[in-house]
Structure formats: structure tokens, C-alpha cells
Amino acid sequence: MIGLVNSEDGPRVTHALPLPTVLAEATLRLSVGGVCATDLEIAKGYMGFRGVMGHEWVGVVEAAPDPSWIGRRVVGDINCPCGACATCRAGRPTHCPHRTVLGIAGRDGAFSERFTLPVANLHAVPDGVSDEAAVFVEPLAAALEILEQIHVRPSDRVVVLGTGRLGQLCARVLALTGAEVTGVGRDATRLGMLPRGVKRARPEELATSAADIVVDSTGAPEGLELATRLVRPRGTVVLKTTVHDPAPQLPTPWVIDEIHLVGSRCGPFDPALRLLASGAVDPTPLITGRYPLERADEALAAAARREHVKVLIAGM
């Protein structure tokens, strides 16, 4: 079968992949995949991952230990915890030290015709949510993780750095709180993609020490330094950027200004599905490219270019 493999020589579409067979897991057929900044970092060497790429997807269950799942349209949590260790039992399965992560660590990903995940990871997609919306569930959940971690008040001034894939979703979710949200970037087209009600600014237009909350979703090594400059004393910086070559940071301003920093990663799928089903968040205007699975390597290359926000990969 066909799949996009991160090999020693970088991402390659391979035609001779063996069918995945893990009896305790569901076998999934890819409907639509989404290319994420993490995929681009993995192609550069982040996490040292080798194997089938991809962790944003919507698909159909072809086989499952519980047959009631068969034929259903699903998305799925990408972290596969052991379920037995102290971290799992403490209620933090997404941080299980023994976990595998779909297309990121120890487990082949979704950019292939068939792949597997534990049934416990699956979430049925409501009928009213299209495949092209459902493929955003994983990054939308990552944006919602901010609201799982910190209390955003309706009166807060929130700055979202980065108008790319994740920044756009963070701005949408944070604006739902009623807070004054400013999306920050340099690209006029991407600034124009921010939804109504979200203010737009270039980095140099922002006052220093004026934001209650700053989200660094730049995906760039210099994002955290800018966030530190923009946040007010005792404000909060949310760290969303993971890059292969992070920039070292000097901690002194965080101590003097008593800044809170919060690392933020994967989030809850069910609230993301609810917001897509209600229409409160519509991510589909962010789609700028579509490629068939056989040209998934081109999809990856396209996603790295500035004119693209979200590039999708269609299953076979």
C-alpha cells in the first residue's frame, strides 16, 4: 500500500508498505490527512522519528476488536499510553513515559492507506461535520488545551503570535471567551484570514508589557523572546512552539516580572468536535491546498511554503 515515510533521506512516498496488523487495535482507512508544522519539523529531524508520517486525520474504521465501530467515520487521539504506569494512573495518560505517538514517536502515522490505533483513542465524527472540517480536530484540540490549562477572562487582552496553522485556530478558540484577541504576523494574507472580531497587528505595532496572555504559536525559535517582551508583569505566556532548533532563552525577565510560562501540547477531542458541530469554529477557510496520498511528499513541500496555511492529503 501507499504511504508517506520519513526515511534517512527525508520524506518519501512509498508504494510497498505492508498492511498494518495489530489485533487489539482498530484498522483505519485514511479519508483526509492534514499537514502540521510538527510534520515539517519531523522532516528536519525533530523527535528523531522514522516511519509513516502524519497525525492529523479523519478516516473510516475498517476492522476493530469491537465490531460496532466498523464503518464509522472517526478521528483519534494521537497519544497511545500504556495505561498502567504511575503517570497514567495519576490521570495524565498523554504524558505516559511509555507512550507511542501516531506519526511522531514509536508508531507509524496516518499518511498511508491503512493504519491502526487503539479503539480507546477513537471519537466518532458527528454527521454534520465534514471530513475537511474533522481533519482539524487534532490541532483544534491543541488550541483548546490552552483553555484546559489557564483561566482566560473575558476582560483579558490576549495576543496570539503567529498566523499559521495553529495560530489561526488558537485565535479562533480564544476569541470565543470574549477576550480582546490580537493575532500577530507579518503576512497580510494570513492576517486577513483571522476571523471577524480578532484584531490584527504586525509585531512592531504592539506595546511592550501590555498583554495579559501571550500565546507563542509562531513555530519559530524567536517567538518566546517576543512573547516575553509583550506580556505584562505577572502575565502568562503559553508555549506552543516546538522546533528542531529551539533558541536558548534567558530566564531573568521571567523572575523579575513574575511571568507564568505554560508549556501546552495536545488537547481534548470532544470539545473540538462540539465546536465544529455547532459552527462556533469553522477552520475550512484555512485550507489552501489539496494533494492525493500518492503526492503526499509534494503536500509536505507545499505546506512549508508561505503561501500555504493548511494543506490536506486525500486518502485513496
Next chain:
Amino acid sequence: MIGLVNSEDGPRVTHALPLPTVLAEATLRLSVGGVCATDLEIAKGYMGFRGVMGHEWVGVVEAAPDPSWIGRRVVGDINCPCGACATCRAGRPTHCPHRTVLGIAGRDGAFSERFTLPVANLHAVPDGVSDEAAVFVEPLAAALEILEQIHVRPSDRVVVLGTGRLGQLCARVLALTGAEVTGVGRDATRLGMLPRGVKRARPEELATSAADIVVDSTGAPEGLELATRLVRPRGTVVLKTTVHDPAPQLPTPWVIDEIHLVGSRCGPFDPALRLLASGAVDPTPLITGRYPLERADEALAAAARREHVKVLIAGM
């Protein structure tokens, strides 16, 4: 009059200081001063401060716009905010961008025979609290700031890195929550100074990713990296270290493990006075040296040596 001045050539005892005169402020006579790690950093160039050093002190009011203060034994908040700007009006006066800080920024400090502070900064010392206990109010308040900022649960595992001046006080305050507190250092004498009920460990004896909360009060550039290694996923690292030459940090593990980092600086004086008055915290066993004001530069040099924890300076 006599005072310890941080000059171009480093800290010097000066005999020809003019008397301070700020009519709207109280004039204070130093009873006892305490040397802090921040003083040692200032001597190295931290904050670029030039002038009379010292911000840990207990003294007597000699003159004040409100005469009811005259003759009273007092301690005082070291931050002098403008009281009028947006930050002050938002209830964060210790972060006022126009503030001066006693012996640290824009204002002569306490290591001189007389100095001044706004009356609003003063706190009367209860009769049952000795001068040698009261001089610890400022660093004890800084330790209490941790509990102002984060919720420490009785069931938490807390690690305090550093058994120096501030680490000792942090361990004492955190142990009052009922949490399992481990003080970490390399010096057997300082480990022995940790109070009953606080566990003691060397850094290499600690399990990685096992602490709910880690306080970096090492005062050393490498403390934050160790704290990052010891804290569990979604745990909290409290940043207490400010050094002239901080070590750059790579943010990636904070994102992946969703760590909370909280910069922590000055704290509330009234709770510190209450804990000294009740006897719940007794800092006086930490006193390892006493110098007269005329030899305040020797006090500073002594405080930099490993055999000393808290070095005091006696007023004239």
C-alpha cells in the same frame, strides 16, 4: 555618615555619606541588616546598580511625616511604586515600571546609618519578634510569594533546590503546607540546617520527573535545567534564581511535558511577620556571621563564602 556603597570599583565602606533627606518619607536608623544573594549579584554588576547597598533590614523610625511612627521598630517593603500608573492601579505595585527598589534600583539602600522609605512601605515589628528574626522578613516574604502564586497541596511532593539563604526559608515555608518537602544541596552542613520534617538529598539521589513542584533557589545558572529534569509532566517549576550571568535554557521540554514555570520575586510582609511572631518559622539558626556596619564590605565577602548562610550587619 557610614554606609556600604557599590561603586565603580565594587562595594566600599564610605564614611562621608550625606544624610538622606526626602521630606515625604520616613527616615530610618538601621538596627540590623542582612546580606542576600542579590547583594552579591549586584556587586558583580546585576541590575547595574550604583549607590548604597542593602534591602534586608530592621530599623527604628527617626523622623516621619506622620509622627505616630517615630520611635517604632519597623521593617519595610523594598519596592517603591509610583502609585499612579496602570500597573499600580491594576493592583501590581511591586511591578510598577517607574518603581525604585531599596538598594537595588534607583534608590539608596539600607546598609548605612540612616536611609529613607515611604511611610506606606513600613510594617511595625511585633514586640515578641527580635531584631535578628525581623531582619529575615524580606526573604521570608519572598519565600511566601510562592504560596501567593501557586496552590501547594498537602499531598504534593515538593523539591527545593539550594540550601542557601533563600532555599532554607522556602523549605521552611513549604513544609508548613504538609507537603513532602525535600531540600537539595551538596553541602552536608547546610543540608543539616534544614528543619525537622524536611527530607534532605543530594541532586544525584533524586528521581527524574518525580516532583509535583520544584523550586529553583540555587542562585546558580544551572538550577533551572536541573529543575526541568526533576519535575513531573504538568508539574510546576518556581523560578527564584536571579543571577548576573544566567544560563540560556531550551524551551522544548517545557512544551512537550506541559510544564508550568512561575517567576517569583518579592512577597507579602504581614504573613511573614505573623509566622515569625507565632514561632512557626525560626530563621535565626541560619545566622552564621555578624559584622558592624563599618565592616559591611567584609560582611559581603563573608556571605560569598560557602561556610556562611546568613551574614548580618549591625547598625551603629
